[in-house]
Amino acid sequence: MGIPQVADLVLESANAPGTGAFILGGAPDGRQTFADAFPAGGEVYYYASDGTQTEWGIGTLTLGSPNTLARTTVLGNLFGSKNALNFTASITVWSEIPAQRTQSLDDAGMLPVSGNPDFARDVALSAKVADGRYGAIGKVLQLTSTAVQAVTGPVTFSGITMVPTPTDYTQKQPIGASDADARYARLLGGNTWNNGQTFTSATSSQLINLVNTTAFDGTTWLNSPHLTHTVGTVTSHMFAQGSSETSASLAFVLGGRSGQLSNMTLSATGVLATSSGTLAFTSQLPFSDQALRWQVVTVRKTTGGSSSHTFPTAYKAGTTPFVIPVGSQEITGTSYGMPYLARNSDGSLAVSNTGFTVNWETNNGTTSGADAWLTYLVGGYFS
Structure with missing residues (x-):
């Protein structure tokens, strides 16, 4: 449940609803209807009275013909219970916060809040609790083995500065190591990239440079720097081979769970060899006119x-x-x-x-x- 809403000058008449939902009948001059002030499905504070008995609580507004206000949670009534009253005559329904849900300042003008806040929710936190839970500037922070203190920083411990998780990467601000480790590519690898990646460069230098002295030997590809593309149980591999121009070649290998399925190698001399045999170019055919x-x-x-x-x-x-x-x-x-x-x-x-x-x-x-x-x-x- 969210925070129920309240608005000024909301008042409508309703029929005799018994213990059911209020069927709203419109507002008098100078007042506004619930539909004017609140969205459909919104939860609102309400009071309802027939002049003799009164009930208050949280209702849920449904827009239609007519508009209705369900009595979602009854917070109290004139008789000291939390039961929905049985209204048998016409009533008046209006928007107002019950006293039990009204905030009040103490003698010092402060707003007291719970001393046991739920840290999993967005709730107000008392200064006393915060002072004991978080590191304060100008104060010695004591860490014990029985309580780990959460730091939203930045606070420096023994020369190490802890920084919060950034929310705006367009600003020049510190970034935590764990955030950078998950967001940026590490030089030593270990990254998993998701979705499409776009690499651009304004210079002629290598943008991605994979270096390794171990070449693909026709059977083992995992020891060589290469690019892979995996779909299901099948993975294609692309290698650059050879340590000199004369031994240079480019290998394409299709592998599966059972091992190598097929390979194709393009050598520096222009020969294209596959696991099924060596391919011939048209220039190698016995007739000069390839259209014959x-x-x-x-x-x-x-x-x-x-x-x-x-x-x-x-x-x-x-x-x-x-x-x-x-x-x-x-x-x-x-x-x-x-x-x-x-x-x-x-x-x-x-x-x-x-x-x-x-x-x-x-x-x-x-x-x-x-x-x-x-x-x-x-x-x-x-x-």
Whole structure:
């Protein structure tokens, strides 16, 4: 429960509520309603009277049609009990602090407070209690084994200054070691960083510099300086390896609870090796034009002379592929000649993006008796 509220000139009429909540009926001229003075759900001090009997306590205001005031806690009544009175006639309800909740100054004009405050709550603290509990300037502070004195500081003990927990980090003020230890990155590590971290630098010097002479050896990564990214039971590791330019490499390792799952290493020479084998770059492929795509075409020619054959996959329209005969395997016949590409009437090779035409004559110059498998290497562009 919070501190109940009170306001000036709050007074309303109410029906005959019995022992239930007050159904508020409005304020006369010159007065204000509970809804005018207090928020919905607010706890307020109240008095209620029908002219013969009177009750006081703490009520909870509910706004609606009509507004109601629940009798949450009855602090007293005219008959000396804390029971809700049974009002059977119209009553008047108003805002006022009961005497038992009113503060009063003593003869010296001081406001007495409890000598046994609850230090877990925001309550007033007597000067006498504070003087015995906290270190005071100009006074000897005695620490015993039976009582630990809390210091909100700053107070210096044997050259060590104790400072309070700061609340405003934009101000130039001392900060306690425990606060700095939890808020700032320690040079010797041991930090746990939460949420996204942003690192900026206005110079070209290294912002984060991990130094260690132990390199990743392909199986053990925990001894080397590295960056990790963990999701569930899988962690990726990134290392810089080698103590010289010739031995330098960058390793990426994916590991799990069972150990290393896979790795990839980029060496200073540009070779990219993985746990599944070494990767080749396009510059290392046997053909200079990396856009060329090659097919092996095998056809059977059962007679000599001219015959046309279709590529398994057509090349880009308007382009002319390269057709290279690479061999033949005779089934029957005694031909000693190699098949050759036919020519069109204009003298160009009979090759299109969809196929080609080939001629083959037998050993006696005729076109009969041939039966063989012919193999061609075809290269061209698909796009």
